[in-house]
Amino acid sequence: MKINLFVLYGGKSVEHEVSLRTAFTVLNAIDRETYDVYPVYITREGVWCCDGLQKQKPGSMDELASLGGNDRAGNAAASIGGVLLHYFSIPGKRVALPLLHGSYGEDGTVQGLLELLDMPYVGNGVLGAAATLDKDVAKRLLDQAGIGQTRYISFSLEEWLEKGPALIEKAERELGLPCYVKPATLGSSIGISRCQDVRELAEGIEEAFRYDRKLVIEREIRGREIQVAVMGNDRPIVSLPGEFIHRHTFFDFESKYMDKELVMSIPASLPEGVTARIRELALQAYRALCCSGLARVDFFLDADGELYCNEINALPGFTGTSMYPVMWERTDGTTYAELIGKLIDYAFMRHADKGTIRYTR
Template identity: 40%
Template sequence: MLDNIYVLCGGISAEHEISLMSAMNIINNLDKSKYNIYPVYIDKKGAWVEHDKIEKRIEKPEELISKTEMKPAESIGKFLYGNYRVDENNLFIPSIHGTYGEDGIIQGFLEVLDVPYVGSGVLASAACMDKVFTNQILEQSGMAQAKYMGIIQQDYLVKSDEIIQKIEAKIDYPMFVKPANAGSSVGVTKADNKEELLKSIDTAFRFDKKILVEEAIIGRELEVSVIGNDFPVASLPGEHVVDGHEFFDYESKYFDRTTVIKAPTEVTPEQEDEVRRTAVKAYELMGCKGIARVDIFMRDSDKKMLVNEINTFPGMTGTSLAPLLWKPTDDTDFSSLLEKLIAFALEEYKEKKKTQRSVD
């Protein structure tokens, strides 16, 4: 029997505010008659602050913010030895996007606590967070992708001219430049020429020491929600139609009211089958568990499906496609989806406990 659910939110990433929006939506849709729900706010310096048990609906994400003067280590110690109900049946939902939450760090901490949690484990989280590494794994597995190059900041500082030449030889303009480890399109810019490429590289290096340069695909970006552990299933594809933005950036994702959400979107039956199969294959190759959103380009010229990226804890806001797509797929609403994710987390935890850890 599951007693307590701890919802981690905030964090030190550039997606701090989006995490609060996701956490609010999750908390409001969890069954409060079934679970004791405790939000745990992580501030922008990494300090943890636990809220009291949630009894009523949260009206705005700012309600989850709590101030503390404690340092991260001190605050985590206070949580573990003062508030965490160690002798009860607990589960964590790490509703933290980007660095510190979606990159394996929190997952590793929860593994040390020996507690079930929603979403992928350490390796899959870290691998999917790093866009260059994701591309390399999928490329080795024969999955179609946009042309790309990964760049390490230390190398770029030493031989920038050589690297720029290699980029221009491999990838035609326009191209996109992204931090390797960031989400919600933070730090992503488009370059139409060499001057813009240089500026875009500088921008991306502000957010990470490794960046990704990839060709611009003329086509549609389809989003598929995949759930499950050993036998994952894919939702119908969805799509954000952006008006007034060159690409689906941070502003258009969360704050532009002109962005049209299509859940599901219009594709042929053959395209629907292909994009769903592609999403499940990518999910399995990366070792994802629980839930992930797989973003796939469908190129206009030949309708070819190209895997873009995988988000191992996708947005759970009211406008996020990962939860919205399940209602038209199999009539699963958000509360029911959370129940499925909790069941997957408990299932995965039980499977891990079967693994022999000692030779005794």
């Protein structure tokens, strides 16, 4: 029998559109001889929509966002209950594939629901998802693991309202200018500002607080940004490194998803020994943040050959311009469809392993 595969996408997140792009690419790549695919679209208001088994591959992203099956203007809780009752309870082997970037999907919330349902799911668990999405928490854990990072400070909206001028002075003194202001729990470069003076720094902080209640400010590292893909549970493996060749000083949302001139360089041309060092550091970071399933680890390499871990993305993009799947194809020949299959296999392995834990005395 085929495996029932529930693909979750959209979501109550600023990264809703990115999730649609990822879902469109993945749904067109899934092996339909192995899986019966049930797309589950989550609206920007958090309502879950499912039309049942998807017999044909989607022709457009608009099609993905037009699923019915529930009252689109209805109650989020009722819609979730309806999807769980009518579809997640279908007999047979089942697994979920969350393709939800950012809030309410990449942060451990959906993972917690799937744990309660005792359903295998692709990607990081509750702790790994929550820790990696929160840049402040992730940086503290990486610090404890001894993994080099750029200098940074972090503070909450409440702290900003209480002592804003002092925090501006601290950032300028400890980090220097230019620097980067980032919402603590978002990806895709949304809400991030490159600030070259104090005025821009204040504006960047206000912008970041539109999307979050905590932020981080980082010293700028001038150099190359190198990425590696990691996959696996207890014994993860690492791809060859890659980098985007581009002309942008700041690789923002438009640069990542709209620039038609982006060039992927895989494997990245690196000095002797640097590739091995990056791959080893990526494994250390993956374990330090309790990751499982998959992640992409990003580094800066400066002109002196120093490596700095920039961040870990627990749900890297799978769009047509995303690095993660291409790095695996260039590393060992894994195709897009094969990669999805491997990630699903890791989900089943982790679920089986957790099934050996005792919950009674």
